[in-house]
Amino acid sequence: MIRLYHRPQTRSVRIHWLLEEMGLDYELETLSDAAWQSSDYRKINPFGKVPTLVDGDVTIWESTAITDYLLATYDDGQFAPPPGTPDAAEHMSWRHFAEATLISTVADYAINTFWRPDEERLADVAQYAKEAVQPILDVLNAHLDNREFMLGSAFSATDVMVGHAAISCQMLDLIGPDRAHLERYATSMRARPAFLKISADW
Ligand SMILES: N[C@@H](CCC(=O)N[C@@H](CS)C(=O)NCC(=O)O)C(=O)O
Structure with missing residues (x-):
């Protein structure tokens, strides 16, 4: 199951929106202030920023990289043109x-x-x-x-x-x-x- 580490009014909104557009199942982990600033969160995002996406063994941060990952893993050609074109x-x-x-x-x-x-x-x-x-x-x-x-x-x-x-x-x-x-x-x-x-x- 995809888990999105998220805060409203931040860049993670984009990934939340893309997950909805792609119709993927996901869990939204809305971070409290304390959780966002915790050392535990820095174990999955070394900069302590949102978004971070975890999907099984995969942990990925930087929202553009997350979109790359979602497109490469789950898109059937609906949300991006064919590679190399x-x-x-x-x-x-x-x-x-x-x-x-x-x-x-x-x-x-x-x-x-x-x-x-x-x-x-x-x-x-x-x-x-x-x-x-x-x-x-x-x-x-x-x-x-x-x-x-x-x-x-x-x-x-x-x-x-x-x-x-x-x-x-x-x-x-x-x-x-x-x-x-x-x-x-x-x-x-x-x-x-x-x-x-x-x-x-x-
Ligand atoms: N380039 C990064 C930027 C991430 C970023 O700056 N996120 C902000 C919220 S919009 C953040 O988490 N800031 C918390 C902090 O800097 O401590 C991305 O696109 O994911």
């Missing part, structure tokens, strides 16, 4: 972009505008992140012109990774009035049945 390369590019370029910048903004208590927020970092994300969102918005999903007309695991960031931007008022494609995309991702099942995570 141009579509697969595009799928990998955008899926990694979602963590490495997009959500890392959005998270700096979120942490310093609402996640941390007031006295721990760094206004300079929030301002920097808000400025840094603008050209990234412009590219994403342009990409979504005439595309229902990140790869065109078919939903894929990339939409969970990028969709999570798009929804976060919508909630944080980062999309702005001139990015209609991104706005439409975020709204449509939020309406997906699998997303609605995990929406209490937000």
